[in-house]
Amino acid sequence: MIRLNHPLPALILLAALISPALSVPARADSADAIAGRAIATNDGGAIYRTLCQGCHMADGRGAVGAARFPALAGNPKLAAAGYPAYVVLNGFGGMPWFADKLSDTQVAAVVNYVRSHFGNHYADTVGPADIAPQRPAAEAIRPDID
Known part of the structure; x- marks a missing residue:
């Protein structure tokens, strides 16, 4: 059995092993968790399942645990279609943009998918022309976007 007379070498070894893990950015810091993955569909349900379901859950009820993921089911903030569009473009709290x-x-x-599923029944829809005016705000916040 090896006995250390001083804890410093063990602490240095521990720091060397842990430091690479600490330098990895959290997934919520950006949408880079999907980097390299092309979202090749315009189907709102497929996009939800690919990008949103992991946090907001398959039933849209969100989750609470190590973090809080708001429910989309019955969420009154979805009444104004501009709000979820802005959040998808810009992120909010721990949600990436x-x-x-x-x-x-x-x-x-x-x-439109979120606003018409999970018990939400908002009849008005948004189109690309409604989203485009919000995009410059997102690009001003994230200047690295082409």
Whole structure:
């Protein structure tokens, strides 16, 4: 059995093993968790299942645990279609932004999907022309977007 007379070498070894894990950014810091994955569909349900379901759950009820993921089911904030569109483009709290990952058509599709599923029955829909005016705000916040 090896006995250490001083804890410093063990602490240095521990720091060397842990430091790479600490340098990895959290997934909520950006939408880079889907980097390299092309979202090739304009189907709002498919986009939801690919990008949103992991946090907001399959039933849209959200989750509470290590973090709080708001429910989309019955969420009164969805009454104004501009709100979820803005959040998808710009992110909010721990939610990443998707302005650089989704087209205006795709943002409109996923917003319309969320607003018409999970017990939500908002009849008015948004289209790409409704999303486009919100995109400059997202690009001003994230200047690295082409």
